[in-house]
Amino acid sequence: MLQKIRKLFTPKGQGVVEYALILGFVAVIAVYILKGSGLTKELQDNVDNAKEVVSKSRL
DSSP states (O other), X not given: OHHXXXXXXXXXXXHHHHHHHHXXXXXXXXXXXXXXXXXXXXXXXXXHHHHHHHHHHTO
């Protein structure tokens, strides 16, 4: 267990931590943009349309 923790403090481990932080930051920004832009409604409409097409094609 201690060896795994020590790996986080190596230069390679530092890169992994930095990558995770950047990925988290990008995810937060993406959620903020989607909620504020009204794009969420359009995406939901597209998903609903796709579901309708798939359900009709199964009949």
